[in-house]
Amino acid sequence: MKPWAFSRYVVKFTIRLILIISPKERHRINKLKVFEKELNLQGFFKICGVDEAGRGPLAGPVVAAAIILPKKINLKRVDDSKKVSEKNRLDIFKRLTEHENVIYNVSIIDHTIIDKINIHQASLLAMKKAVMGLKILPEYLLFDGRIHPLMTIPSKAIINGDCKSVSIAAASIIAKVTRDNIMNEYHQMYPNYGFNLHKGYGTEMHRKALLEFGLCAIHRRSFEPVKILT
16 A cells, blocks of 8 residues: 555544544434424424524623534534533534535624613524525524524424524534634723633623723623623
8 A cells, every 4th residue: 555545544544533423422412303303203304403692791792693404414512502612612613614514604793782672682683683694494493592583484492402402502502602703803902801711791800800991892881780880
């Protein structure tokens, strides 16, 4: 065997080892597919998971993602974004967004709109826009949470859906990584607040920065304790 051919063989074998899923992980993924499998039996195959990130922070946008997963895809470690390490989130994000058969869209609603219509309505708007921006029309929508935006497509809201549906879990990771990247960029503009660390949430570090430096342009003026500083 020629050296270059052997090297290519080693690379392919290494990739296969990396993609091997343990029985425990396979069982976990199968449990996450319960809603999708039930919908398949009802004749729905273009199933779209929808989730948002950024309802609670004191600064920055709320971001929603909508995703339709293909039948054949590596779903290793896909889970609720809050349960996945930052390194794994980035790996999964790259795997999903670079897959030629994954269909997804992201919607970003900034702090000014949140202050105008409130975070609940902004989250619903973000989810609706994420779905409407997909390049194909889904047959069924699975939303995380208790309430979802009104749409003509059949849909279901699932409490803790990012822990129960693989489609919603995938959407949660895309939304989370997208928003984190935005907040990292904002950190370069407003380095005093530590947005790269807390992503705008009301941590002790963030609250101390608010008292020391006041508000910056991306703070949500309608949120406490930001409101009292306006």
